Amino acid sequence: MNQPPPPPAQPQQNPYNPYGQPAPPQQPPGYGPLPTPGQPSTHPAPPFQPQPFGQRPNAGGGGHPVGAVLLGFLVSVLVSLLYSGLNVATYKDQSITTANILYLGHALLNGAVVGSLVGLVGGRSNGARIGAAVIAALGAFFGYTNSLPLIFAFEETPAAALDLVTYDFFFPAKAWWTSETNGGVDWFSPLGLVLAAATAWGLAHALGTRRRRA
Template identity: 50%
Template sequence: MSQPPPYNPYSQPPAMPPSPPGFGAPQQPYAGQPPMQSWQQPPMPPGQPYPQQPMPFGQREQRGHPVGAFFLGYFASVVVSLAYSVLVLATYEDQTRNTPQILYIAHALLNGAIVGTLIGLMARRRSGAWISGAVIAPLGVFFGHTNAVPMIIADISGMAAVGDMMEDDPFIPAKVWWGSHGDTEWISLLGLVLAAAMAWLLAFATGRRR
């Protein structure tokens, strides 16, 4: 019966020293040791962050311009309100009882829609600019109506009558906007609310998609 060869320690390959965790190839288990599971792998040493994935080519962070959006919305509101004042001046002699209210509400919706859309396109996701649109649009509605009053007075009685009005009671345009009957006061407030809501909603909807 043959005997196994005697154990010779010098004939075995030298054992490799373990490498520091996190460097080199992953450590292999010793003979007779079960393989390491994924949750048993040595953790990365501190100070070695994971590599960040670069952004795809051509994609940049979307940034709005809230200041530019504010001035653009303000300019658009002034233009729309001025157009409304000229329209009232051109049609006040032929208007019926309900025509001023209809034009006023239509102006509120149009002013808010234009201001909100422009601010949303330029400011994008800046919520502060959205709120500014909800302030600009009602102001445009108010001044569009009040500016039409001195235009009508000047058309009827001349520019001297406008100067007399400013000396006697400069708040006459605001009083005309508010109305003297109970059925017109709520329409005045409704126009401001509609303009603010329309401006904010369109700025939000347009800015979120940018």
């Protein structure tokens, strides 16, 4: 008669873990053991901690460059239209000196308004400052050149003004560039562009920097 097989051998128990409890989670190398609950960690933080997303400094100075340029463009168009309307209303009473003063004054005003708005809204964005300078210069130019067809339409008819521009599209620009006294270059014309651009850029830079510091 065969004897029954012997019972299977019991697995050897760890004397330090008699109940077979799972091992605690392992800490990554170099960080040491986990701290006891309620006790501060005795190990310093790793040498580099990546900055969380959403907390990076804004390279544009915290402003809105695109919105600032768009707002500056709209305001420049409005100021230019007001200047053109003033020319239409007063051109008969303007001397050459008065016309030059009004032109330079409009260039200064256009640059000041555009530069202030871009500086306050666009912050320290260099692109917004350059855009302000370009927009102000264009506003000074088109404010004068748009006056000539409007004056012609006011004196004659809108159809006649359209025919004039169609016949010579660059007639307003030629009149802007040409001096009425000697037929040469009217240096007040490019001076107005420089004045408008410099004023816009300077105010945008000053107000944008001050806004960032505040």
